[in-house]
Amino acid sequence: xxxxxxxxxxxxxxxxxxxxxxxxxxxxxxxxxxxxxxxxxxxxxxxxxxxxxxxxxxxxxxxxxxxxxxxxxxxxxxxxxxxxxxxxxxxxxxxxxxxxxxxxxxxxxxxxxxxxxxxxxxxxxxxxxxxxxxxxxxxxxxxxxxxxxxxxxxxxxxxxxxxxxxxxxxxxxxxxxxxxxxxxxxxxxxxxxxxxxxxxxxxxxxxxxxxxxxxxxxxxxxxxxxxxxxxxxxxxxxx
Numbered sequence: 001x002x003x004x005x006x007x008x009x010x011x012x013x014x015x016x017x018x019x020x021x022x023x024x025x026x027x028x029x030x031x032x033x034x035x036x037x038x039x040x041x042x043x044x045x046x047x048x049x050x051x052x053x054x055x056x057x058x059x060x061x062x063x064x065x066x067x068x069x070x071x072x073x074x075x076x077x078x079x080x081x082x083x084x085x086x087x088x089x090x091x092x093x094x095x096x097x098x099x100x101x102x103x104x105x106x107x108x109x110x111x112x113x114x115x116x117x118x119x120x121x122x123x124x125x126x127x128x129x130x131x132x133x134x135x136x137x138x139x140x141x142x143x144x145x146x147x148x149x150x151x152x153x154x155x156x157x158x159x160x161x162x163x164x165x166x167x168x169x170x171x172x173x174x175x176x177x178x179x180x181x182x183x184x185x186x187x188x189x190x191x192x193x194x195x196x197x198x199x200x201x202x203x204x205x206x207x208x209x210x211x212x213x214x215x216x217x218x219x220x221x222x223x224x225x226x227x228x229x230x231x232x233x234x235x236x237x238x239x
Contacts, residue, residue: 003129003138004171008164010142011116011149015161018153025154033151037144038209041121041201044140048124048198053191057233058226061196065222075217078113105156112152112160116145117167121204123223124197126171130178131185138171148208185227192230196222 018025052058069075116122121144125137153160200222203214 001129001172001175003125003135003142004168004175006135007122007125007138007142007145007171008168010146011164011167012161014146014149015153015158015164018150018160019158021150021154025151030151030154033147035209037148038205038207038211040140040144040205041208042205044121044137045198045200045202045205048201049195051191051198052195053188054230054233055195057230058192058195058199060233061192061222061226061229062199062219064229065196065225066219068221069218070215073218074220075215078117078217081113108152109156109159112148112156113163113166115148115204115208116163117170121197121201122167122171123174123220124194124200126174127178127223128194128197130175131182131190181227186231188234189227189230193223193226196226 049058121137121141125135125141128137129135149160149163200216200219203212203219204216206212207214207216
């Protein structure tokens, strides 16, 4: 389980570095880096969708998973959790964010919590490492999170660094859960699972770059049904 440790360390280093650098980072750099991060996420997503075996099963998984996520309003629950984390941190001192209203601070804090703890890259990367032993996706995410945490911490302060804790817990649980189901899978199911993760990563790239704010958290249930849908699609259609 290498990926979750590397990813958590990257968030801690990035959050601490951004908090101490503060205003020393130019506005041009702050605005430019998210575009690069978004482009990288979209590129990874496109590469992963190229592994698809049953496109119909992948699309069906995205549709069913997203509808379920919207019905239970998963992203709203994550936003509520983000508010509680922020409130707990404020007990230890006033957060950064000078010049930001409470609403602006909360919006940015929720955005970074979703990107770090509930992104398609993190969920897919953790499950993928659990099933295949390959931490590549989480290591790539660690590089992105290092810079992302640093940029957000410039205005949000040290609370960003603490998000490494829930991130590690979530990724570790996904890792061990995925490892237990590996014997029940086959190459076609894994390929379609990868393609679903790629589509979610592509949508995440749009959100990071500020092009379109997809409700990424509401799409995450698709990852958990991708392999069963792929299996039954092949069983019923024969291809």
